[in-house]
Amino acid sequence: MVTLLWIIAVILVIAGIFAIIRGQLLWGIVLIVVGLLVGPGGVSIFT
Structure with a gap:
């Protein structure tokens, strides 16, 4: 569960960085x- 939350978090942050680069601040x-x-935050909530 912890690993899954971290993977989702990394994907969201990378998607956010690409959105900023494309101009969608x-x-x-x-x-x-x-x-x-x-x-x-999710890891600390679920553990």
């Missing part, structure tokens, strides 16, 4: 924040 920030919440 707001969507990129949202994806990065959600990725950070799912990763370290």
Whole structure:
């Protein structure tokens, strides 16, 4: 479960970075924040 959350978090953060590069600043920030919440935050919530 922990590994799955980290994989999802990494994918969200990478997608957010690419969105920022393409010029979609707001969507990129949202994806990065959600990725950070799912990763370290989600791991601490579920364990």
